[in-house]
Amino acid sequence: MLPIPNLDDRMFEQMVLEARKSIPKLYPEWTDENEHDPGITLLELMSWMTEMQQYYLNRVTERSERKFLKLLGIRQRDAVSAVCEASFSGVQQPLVLPQGTPLQAMEQRFETLQSVQLVPGGLEKVIVRTETAAGDFTSNNHAQIAYYAFGPMPRKGAHLYLGFDRALPANTEISLYFKMFERYPVAIGKPDPAASQSSSAMIASAKVGWTFAGADQDGQSESWLPIEEVGDGTAHLSQSGEIKLRISSEMKPIALYPADDRSRYWLCCTLEEDGYELSPKIEKISLNVVQAAEQETFSEVTSWASTGEPDQSFEVSSHLAFNGLHTVQVQDEQGRWRDWHTVASLQSCGPDDRCCELQQDSARRTTRLRFGDGAHGLIPPQGTQRVRLIAYPAAFDHARYIGSSKGLPWQSFEVSRGIVYKPGSMLLQVGYRPRGEDSVVWEDWQAVDDFDNSKSTDRHYVYDAAAGTIRFGNNEAGLTPPKSVEPNIRFIRLQAGGGARGNVKEGLVTGFTDIAGVSVTNAFPAQGGQEAETLDQAKLRVLRELAAPTRAVTAEDYEAIAKATPGLRVARVKAIPLYKPGMRDYPKVKAPAQMTVAVVPYSESDQPKASAGFLQTIQQHLERYRLLTTELHVIPAAYIKVTVHAVVVMEPKYKNDQRQIVQQLRMLLQPMDHGQGAEGWRFGRSVYKGDIYGVISRLRGVLYVQDIWLDAEGTGFHKDQVGDIHIAPYALVYSGNHEVETISQTDL
Known part of the structure; x- marks a missing residue:
């Protein structure tokens, strides 16, 4: 990190003294330097202003630091909800548990993340x-x-x-x-949020x-x-x-x-x-298990695409949609949303009535919307995401309106008292009455971190979680909501939750009252709950992310990216530039624009072997990062079995202690670290007799090594005239059955 200079390095007294010392040289005719002189007063004033300017220049406020992070494309992360697996028991007949079903873990509220069929x-x-x-x-x-x-x-x-x-x-x-x-010991690679589901799928x-x-x-x-x-x-x-x-x-x-x-x-x-x-x-x-997250949903939105045909119907399986209140919205040709009312039967609707039927299936716990055919009820216009069902509990019916706009710039509204909402879950609407119409139309407004990039026509707002307020723009940076005498600002999607408090222990998720006789528990602790990221944590994350490779250019880039392959436990990686599988005499002969990556999966075996699916997953992951002109090959590591034959002269009392020698040789000649303090043999490193001499000579009781010779089994190696074994750049070694003969010094 670059050193931060101290800009506030001159004090007021120092600046006044320097200025007074320069008077005789610059203005010899100025002889009165006492305090009553107006010139001295001006010098002191300018010194004071300079000191204040230096003081503020030297300060980097939190606001400035956030702006610097924004320039780097980094924003502070919001709080994350903990997730657990909730298992249900006591089910006597098949039933559906809809998404969003509330569960309770002491004071923490959890909700199921998807619908599940309980059997x-x-x-x-x-x-x-x-x-x-x-x-x-x-x-x-x-x-x-x-x-x-x-x-x-x-x-x-x-x-x-x-x-x-x-x-x-x-x-x-x-x-x-x-x-x-x-x-x-080797962690599984985490999913890349920037990757598409198809490109990050594990084979x-x-x-x-x-x-x-x-x-x-x-x-x-x-x-x-x-x-x-x-x-x-x-x-x-x-x-x-x-x-x-x-x-x-x-x-x-x-x-x-x-x-x-x-x-x-x-x-x-x-x-x-x-x-x-x-x-x-x-x-x-x-x-009968379903994932549940620590959160509370106050309002949710389900959207569908309209075909523009008569008698359209849409269905949703959701706890709020089944048990809460509803608002149905359809988007008109101008992109504005209008509330449609629900009726018991479409037969009572005329051709221009904005109405629909809302039906609920108690057995499947689903909610269905059915629209008219043009004669009995309007047909929703064709388009994607044209139909909405907004569902919310009855207790939130009044609270979802946060106020009425006065049409003034920088309006602020209080939205929470002791509740921190998830900014990503917010969807806000502002309503107004068009001229010549009696009904209110609604427009969606988007949450942003600030108004820096907002134009005068952008429907943006800022949510301040610390203050619990919603703030709008000034018609220059962000549009100002139109004036209204009635409440015209409301939430249609809102959710609270997140934080470390959701990481409850196993067996604490027990509150469930939807179905009599059915109980719930979590066999394992909830995990993943995190507090909102602080500014200091965000700055540390910047350093890590700037150091992490985002393109595979160097061999080190390939190795780091391959080790982080989502869903896999990659123990070791070796990137071999300018090498193509099957080449001979490498590195004397090189293949341009070729990159070969040899991988070792984590395994409990002495010779971990990567399967075809393992190699394809890494290849698929690296393809997103490699240069366009580079041809990539992902291969499994090859293994060479090395057996040591040694004759060692020992002190008399250690004559029969061959076991420690064999153990040290096994720790040296192994492809992976199995928690014994060894790092594992380096890819492509030759096995020299000097390495063996050094390991044995350091042991207790060893006087000297009389003789050593090495044997090897496998493909892609050769043994030179002095007995050293040279292996391919993608190969590792593992121990054979070492034969160690010990001789007492007194027997010589």
């Missing part, structure tokens, strides 16, 4: 069967003790069986949540398939039938997430070893294609 049933047994063993891990699943989904060494054909106490309903979406063990390393125990086509013999997979958020059990399944026919109970005490209803997950870098380890499998 009756409980998970009674969890069985893992491989080629060599079968185990019952039900107690592990209940106690949340991690267990392998397909054994420690997953092979094709391994099975994970889930036994339920009753048949799961057919032709119904069933949600299973898998909480995977994730506390590994699974293995493939699983789902079946269920049912009856054959004749309905007689038992059979394992395929299941329709609606969605898989786990990437084939590679990460925590939700799997949605749909069973096509009735389940049949069977007895399955080793849980053959009685018949149960089974789902089976089969490993169809192996290739996991890290064997999937499960902490808990849960039925």
Whole structure:
């Protein structure tokens, strides 16, 4: 960081003294330098003004720092809501839990983030069967003790069986949540918010398939039938997430070893294609789980596109839409929103009436809007996002109006008393009556951080969370809302929440009153809640983000970006410029415009091998950053097995201590750091006999090394005349079965 100079480095007395000393040289005729002289008074005045100017120039206020951050494209982050997985039990019949259903964790309010189909049933047994063993891990699943989904060494054909106490309903979406063990030394790459969903999608390393125990086509013999997979958020059990399944026919109970005490209803997950870098380890499998966030929604908006055809209908599954009050809006050809009223039947509406039917399905907990055909009710004009349903609780009906505009510049309105809203969730409308019309039209206004870039026609406002106010512009920087005698400024979308207080412990999300007999809990703590970013935190983040590569130009850029691949645990990366796979005599011979990236996944194996999906995911991620003229290759690291044969002369009492020598050699010749203090062998580094001499000679009891020779197995290496082993630039070494012979000094 550049040093900050001190601009306030001259005091008032110093400036007056310097000015008085210059008088004899500049103006010899000026002889009266006493305090009563007007010239001295002017010198003191100018010195005082200069000192004040220096003082303010030397100050960098918070406002200035925020402007500097804005120049760098950085804004302070808002508070983030904590998220947990809420699991429901006691369900006696299939029912839908709509999005936004409120939950309670002591004083904290949570809301479900999506709609979920709750089905009756409980998970009674969890069985893992491989080629060599079968185990019952039900107690592990209940106690949340991690267990392998397909054994420690997953092979094709391994099975994970889930036994339920009753048949799961057919032709119904069933949600299973898998909480995977994730506390590994290498963290998983975080998603890039700037990347599109398709470009950042993770390609699974293995493939699983789902079946269920049912009856054959004749309905007689038992059979394992395929299941329709609606969605898989786990990437084939590679990460925590939700799997949605749909069973096509009735389940049949069977007895399955080793849980053959009685018949149960089974789902089976089969490993169809192996290739996991890290064997999937499960902490808990849960039925009827949905993600919930610490937040409170005061008003929400659901929008649809209109085709302009008669008898259009739109449906939404939302707690507020089902239980709250409603305002229906349709956008006219001028881009203004008009409130339409709801009626019991469209037959009572005329051709020019702005009306629609609002119907609710209590079984599915959905809300449906139906519009007219031109004879009974107007038809919404064609266009995207032309129809809206605004839903809000009855208690917020009056509070959603924040006031009426006086038509003056810099108007400010108080919007919260002790509540901090999410700026990203705000959508504000300002209404006015056009000339010659009786009805009010509404226009959307956008929230901005400040009015620096706002023009006189921009409908912008600023939300000050600290003061709890909404501020409008002055018709030069931001438009001023039109004057109105009635309240004409209202929220149509508003949400509060966020902060570290939402990171509640497990088992605290228990408040749920929507459905009698159904209870809720969170098996794991809520995570991710963060307070709003302070100015100091934002400045530190700037330093980190400026240092992070945004383009892959140098080899270091490629390595840093590959390590941060979303969804993967990348342990080691080596970028090899001007190298193309299959080349010989590198680096003497180089390939222009080529970049090869060798990767090592995190694994519990001594030779971590990247699967095709792992390599494709990294390649797909790097393609967004590479230069257009660079051809990119992502390859797995190669492994060379190195075996050391040594004859070591020891002190007599350490003669039989070969184990410490072998242990040190294994720590030296390993591709990864397994927590033993070693860094892992460097890519492409030759194995010199001098390295082995040095490691052994430093050990306790070693007098000297009498002889050493090295053996190697693998491809792409060569052994020179002195016995050193030279490997390819994308290769690493691992230990073989070292043979160490120790000789006592007294035996020589």
